[in-house]
Amino acid sequence: MPVSCTAAPPQPKVQRPDKTGRYGQFGGRYVPETLILALDELTAAYEEAINDPAFQAELDHLLKHYVGRESPLYHAERLSERYRRPDGSRPEIYLKREDLNHTGAHKINNSLGQALLCKRMGKKRIIAETGAGQHGVATATVCARAGLECVVYMGEKDMERQALNVFRMRLLGAEVRPVTSGTRTLKDATSEAIRDWVTNVESTHYILGSVAGPHPFPMMVRDFHACIGRETRRQAQEAWGGKPDILVACVGGGSNAMGLFHEFVDDADVRLIGVEAGGEGIDTDKHAATLTLGRPGVLHGSYSLLIQDEEGQVVDPHSISADAEALQAFQDLSRLEGIIPALETSHALAFLDKLCPTVPDGTRIVVNCSGRGDKDVMNAANYLPHLSGGSTQ
Amino acid sequence: MAASTETKSVSGTMAELKKQGKVAFIPFLVACDPDAATTVKALQKLDELGADVIEMGFPYSDPLADGPTIQAAATRALQKGTTMDKVLDVVRQASATIRAPIVMFTYYNPIMARGLDKFCRQAKEAGASGLLVPDIPLEETPEIRAVASQHGLELVLLTTPTTPQPRMRAIAESSQGFVYLVSLTGVTGMRGSMESRVEGLIKQLQSVTDKSVCVGFGVSGPEQAQQIKAWGAEGVICGSALVKALGESGSPDEGLKRMAELASSLRAVI
Numbered sequence: 001m002p003v004s005c006t007a008a009p010p011q012p013k014v015q016r017p018d019k020t021g022r023y024g025q026f027g028g029r030y031v032p033e034t035l036i037l038a039l040d041e042l043t044a045a046y047e048e049a050i051n052d053p054a055f056q057a058e059l060d061h062l063l064k065h066y067v068g069r070e071s072p073l074y075h076a077e078r079l080s081e082r083y084r085r086p087d088g089s090r091p092e093i094y095l096k097r098e099d100l101n102h103t104g105a106h107k108i109n110n111s112l113g114q115a116l117l118c119k120r121m122g123k124k125r126i127i128a129e130t131g132a133g134q135h136g137v138a139t140a141t142v143c144a145r146a147g148l149e150c151v152v153y154m155g156e157k158d159m160e161r162q163a164l165n166v167f168r169m170r171l172l173g174a175e176v177r178p179v180t181s182g183t184r185t186l187k188d189a190t191s192e193a194i195r196d197w198v199t200n201v202e203s204t205h206y207i208l209g210s211v212a213g214p215h216p217f218p219m220m221v222r223d224f225h226a227c228i229g230r231e232t233r234r235q236a237q238e239a240w241g242g243k244p245d246i247l248v249a250c251v252g253g254g255s256n257a258m259g260l261f262h263e264f265v266d267d268a269d270v271r272l273i274g275v276e277a278g279g280e281g282i283d284t285d286k287h288a289a290t291l292t293l294g295r296p297g298v299l300h301g302s303y304s305l306l307i308q309d310e311e312g313q314v315v316d317p318h319s320i321s322a323d324a325e326a327l328q329a330f331q332d333l334s335r336l337e338g339i340i341p342a343l344e345t346s347h348a349l350a351f352l353d354k355l356c357p358t359v360p361d362g363t364r365i366v367v368n369c370s371g372r373g374d375k376d377v378m379n380a381a382n383y384l385p386h387l388s389g390g391s392t393q
Numbered sequence: 394m395a396a397s398t399e400t401k402s403v404s405g406t407m408a409e410l411k412k413q414g415k416v417a418f419i420p421f422l423v424a425c426d427p428d429a430a431t432t433v434k435a436l437q438k439l440d441e442l443g444a445d446v447i448e449m450g451f452p453y454s455d456p457l458a459d460g461p462t463i464q465a466a467a468t469r470a471l472q473k474g475t476t477m478d479k480v481l482d483v484v485r486q487a488s489a490t491i492r493a494p495i496v497m498f499t500y501y502n503p504i505m506a507r508g509l510d511k512f513c514r515q516a517k518e519a520g521a522s523g524l525l526v527p528d529i530p531l532e533e534t535p536e537i538r539a540v541a542s543q544h545g546l547e548l549v550l551l552t553t554p555t556t557p558q559p560r561m562r563a564i565a566e567s568s569q570g571f572v573y574l575v576s577l578t579g580v581t582g583m584r585g586s587m588e589s590r591v592e593g594l595i596k597q598l599q600s601v602t603d604k605s606v607c608v609g610f611g612v613s614g615p616e617q618a619q620q621i622k623a624w625g626a627e628g629v630i631c632g633s634a635l636v637k638a639l640g641e642s643g644s645p646d647e648g649l650k651r652m653a654e655l656a657s658s659l660r661a662v663i
């Protein structure tokens with residue numbers, strides 16, 4: 001994974017959505033007219049809910065007793081020691097343990113919040129898109145608890161790769177609909193979910209799992225995950241009486257990074273680093289570095305950065321499963337800390353190899369450990385044949 | 394080749410039909426499915442059979458407002474290497490030889506990739522008369538309409554069953570050429586029957602605008618077209634059924650034949 005760093009602007013201007021849902025030039029609502037009324041209603045219902053102490057109290061209660069928050073901020077001693085330098089100096093690495101949440105990833109923070117909102121709006125049916133399946137599982141979970149009908153759209157290719165999560169969703173009572181159009185992955189699963197929403201908008205709420213889609217979705221997804229950063233600030237204060245120096249998170253759809261970063265955007269002394277999957281390299285077409293290499297465009301209802309060709313046709317991000325450095329980090333965290341991270345999370349962990357040699361002694365780095373890797377073991381086994389099978393060799 | 398800059402405006406065509414008490418037949422096809430030459434022939438055939446306005450769909454990788462038939466047609470066209478230049482060529486060849494004005498139907502991202510100004514200029518130069526972008530809401534239209542108007546393209550807007558009355562009025566006021574009434578909450582594609590609420594939606598729209606109200610989405614055959622006409626609409630739009638006939642009939646010639654049969658049967662009742 002060749003690393004390419006894009007520096008943030010020297011004084012980043014914080015862009016929060018205006019009333020048209022724009023963050024500077026980005027965001028907005030680029031959807032068929034049928035959905036506009038639903039988006040207006042959702043925006044109003046969300047504003048009303050977050051200003052209602054009863055809603056916040058119910059959400060907080062469930063985050064604690066159902067999801068298991070707060071998630072620990074864990075000092076990874078052996079991982080930190082690995083980055084000790086010849087002069088004896090080393091960084092201090094902490095993991096924000098979102099992998100310990102119910103269902104094994106940060107995704108449930110958002111699914112839970114939106115499911116409560118859906119009930120409040122009186123809708124009985126939930127749809128969702130999913131890629132690797134974590135958002136689908138989280139959504140199926142909260143729907144089971146809330147007694148809501150749940151349909152999850154998943155690309156046929158992803159269903160093959162993530163059979164375990166498909167089973168979990170079905171076990172939880174969700175219907176998993178294979179998406180066979182286009183790339184048969186997350187991009188087309190999202191399109192298909194939006195088409196379902198266009199069709200059933202009067203009865204259905206769409207729980208989008210990424211910081212994407214038309215306003216108010218990016219704002220809602222950010223807000224429901226913002227507990228990650230708020231806890232981190234409090235836990236850092238308790239642990240060492242200060243702030244983290246650097247936050248690191250993997251960026252695909254952006255939800256875990258946004259959840260960790262949002263709280264710290266105005267802290268000029270906290271460095272925020274988002275890590276995208278470089279795949280076989282950003283000078284090839286096999287990568288998922290949408291923000292590094294994408295050009296502005298409209299997809300799935302918002303103006304953002306996209307990997308697209310000259311004609312404005314959208315290209316699918318490359319599968320992240322075969323990234324050698326992420327696979328190494330996947331094994332390293334397992335062996336050094338006894339924590340098997342999700343492959344997505346492993347991309348953020350892999351970046352420590354580049355980052356750690358460059359930081360002063362005692363630099364406190366918080367990595368968002370966004371998910372656990374159980375879902376990835378079958379896939380990883382294909383690349384780590386020496387660990388699989390019954391052979392004793 | 395005849396001069397393609399000769400203005401055939403959508404609004405002019407619709408006004409003329411209205412004066413004569415006629416209902417517009419507006420077919421939609423996906424450009425370059427099954428291939429460019431066949432699309433040109435298909436446009437000429439539709440014109441010959443009495444199409445009043447023709448929508449030319451630009452194949453796109455992520456057509457959010459389209460059902461399986463048009464998605465499949467777009468995928469086939471893209472797999473054959475269809476580009477915006479090739480589609481503009483089809484429009485150029487066809488527009489010079491037909492009477493019906495052509496409305497370019499394209500999602501927003503391909504327009505942005507080319508640049509709004511350049512796209513509008515090239516579409517107009519190719520002989521298109523109008524533009525329809527299914528994934529921009531009313532709020533985004535002023536900028537696009539300004540540029541389209543500069544180049545002489547009329548921007549057609551859509552209203553739907555979920556559109557509240559004040560917004561429907563604003564859409565009708567801003568729409569150019571005609572007002573596109575989406576008959577259902579859903580994506581394009583053939584349906585067995587028209588929802589009865591469409592009649593009320595037509596009346597509602599007509600009470601707020603003098604522009605022609607044309608109904609689309611879900612029109613699969615003459616029965617529905619007849620129904621829409623009986624409800625008082627000023628135009629009937631048919632897409633997926635024609636796209637399927639043209640693109641899924643085994644060969645270009647067979648496709649043209651089946652498309653023509655369907656178009657004739659629609660024209661006969663409208």
